[in-house]
Amino acid sequence: MSRQAGRGTESKKMNSELFTLTYGALVTQLCKDYENDEDVNKQLDKMGYNIGVRLIEDFLARSSVGRCHDFRETADVIAKIAFKMYLGITPSITNWSPGGDEFSLILENNPLVDFVELPDNHSSLIYSNLLCGVLRGALEMVQMAVDVKFVQDTLKGDSVTEIRMKFLRRIEDNLPAGEE
Amino acid sequence: MAIFSVYVVNKAGGLIYQLDHYAPRADTEKTFSFPLDLVLRPHDERVVVAFGQRDGIRVGHAVLAINGAEVNGRFTADGKDVLEFLGNPANYPVSIRFGRHRLSSNEKLMLASMFHSLFAIGSQLSPEIGSSGIEMLETDTFKLHCFQTLTGIKFMVLADPRQAGIDSLLRKIYEIYSDYALKNPFYSLEMPIRCELFDQNLKLALEVAEKAGPFGPGS
Numbered sequence: 001m002s003r004q005a006g007r008g009t010e011s012k013k014m015n016s017e018l019f020t021l022t023y024g025a026l027v028t029q030l031c032k033d034y035e036n037d038e039d040v041n042k043q044l045d046k047m048g049y050n051i052g053v054r055l056i057e058d059f060l061a062r063s064s065v066g067r068c069h070d071f072r073e074t075a076d077v078i079a080k081i082a083f084k085m086y087l088g089i090t091p092s093i094t095n096w097s098p099g100g101d102e103f104s105l106i107l108e109n110n111p112l113v114d115f116v117e118l119p120d121n122h123s124s125l126i127y128s129n130l131l132c133g134v135l136r137g138a139l140e141m142v143q144m145a146v147d148v149k150f151v152q153d154t155l156k157g158d159s160v161t162e163i164r165m166k167f168l169r170r171i172e173d174n175l176p177a178g179e180e
Numbered sequence: 181m182a183i184f185s186v187y188v189v190n191k192a193g194g195l196i197y198q199l200d201h202y203a204p205r206a207d208t209e210k211t212f213s214f215p216l217d218l219v220l221r222p223h224d225e226r227v228v229v230a231f232g233q234r235d236g237i238r239v240g241h242a243v244l245a246i247n248g249a250e251v252n253g254r255f256t257a258d259g260k261d262v263l264e265f266l267g268n269p270a271n272y273p274v275s276i277r278f279g280r281h282r283l284s285s286n287e288k289l290m291l292a293s294m295f296h297s298l299f300a301i302g303s304q305l306s307p308e309i310g311s312s313g314i315e316m317l318e319t320d321t322f323k324l325h326c327f328q329t330l331t332g333i334k335f336m337v338l339a340d341p342r343q344a345g346i347d348s349l350l351r352k353i354y355e356i357y358s359d360y361a362l363k364n365p366f367y368s369l370e371m372p373i374r375c376e377l378f379d380q381n382l383k384l385a386l387e388v389a390e391k392a393g394p395f396g397p398g399s
Binding site: 175 | 191192299300302303304310311312313328329330331332333351354355357358359362363369
């Protein structure tokens with residue numbers, strides 16, 4: 001996906017450390033404002049949702065992937081194209097449920113948590129919960145209702161970060177024409 | 181000049197952005213003395229020429245301005261009824277500007293939602309399942325190209341029938357939308373787009389597409 005000339009010739013690469021710092025500042029400020037890990041998790045999810053509903057159009061505009069016809073295709077696109085495009089990592093897809101409606105994304109490294117350690121008083125904080133909101137918001141805009149949650153987190157001592165995604169249902173209201 | 185307009189329609193069928201990119205139609209302004217040799221009649225909210233074509237003034241042209249002041253539908257700028265005003269010899273000689281009536285923004289809104297419904301009918305009429313909606317509408321003076329994203333937003337471009345490269349222009353407009361409208365945190369989804377940067381970049385993209393001419397964009 002090459003960008004057109006209208007984008008300007010300066011390099012679009014930004015320092016990923018600035019990104020990590022920005023996200024960290026965001027989470028710590030939320031912790032100060034809400035003082036309660038559950039509320040912070042909810043806010044991160046909401047913020048992620050708002051990002052997701054906008055990010056999906058950027059993704060579709062730049063990657064020209066077509067509509068996915070089943071959850072497996074969706075999983076592939078998310079792991080191999082979307083994560084690669086936005087975070088530069090390619091998680092692996094495992095643990096498919098027998099019905100084919102749930103899978104796990106295993107992230108070896110998570111750019112959001114470079115240099116981060118969770119203190120003991122924030123043990124129920126889901127630091128990267130923004131990602132769950134982003135995935136939920138983006139898929140909702142393409143008529144898929146999903147449930148996304150972290151089941152393992154390197155910040156809490158697990159060996160890998162695992163995100164579990166479950167397909168709930170197809171969103172039938174406001175379907176674009178031609179999608180039956 | 182070869183790309184006439186761009187319309188962006190949201191999921192619910194409401195028009196959220198519209199741009200007219202054509203050169204203003206040739207309006208004709210002439211000075212008349214009593215009696216007027218054109219026959220005028222009211223039509224909808226305008227006064228149009230019913231009979232008496234001459235000098236670039238054609239049947240169907242509407243009265244756009246009288247003595248330099250734009251008319252407001254059937255009334256002059258200062259509230260007098262146009263036909264009464266022109267029936268009074270004391271007001272002559274008068275300078276009247278005629279031209280093709282441009283669509284008002286309400287009319288555009290209505291037409292956009294009508295197209296949204298027709299687009300859906302296109303996919304329902306299809307003998308194959310999973311057909312897309314209307315992708316192109318052709319008339320003798322323009323072609324309307326429509327692209328619907330997976331999220332339900334429609335981008336429509338009205339262009340000269342010979343203009344090529346509209347498909348890639350539609351994709352480019354989608355990119356510009358995802359950049360300058362969506363990445364503007366103050367823009368709410370599905371609402372009318374009022375972003376300067378979006379306007380500017382869209383106009384740039386249209387100019388690039390037009391320069392490429394009937395052969396499509398170059399490398």
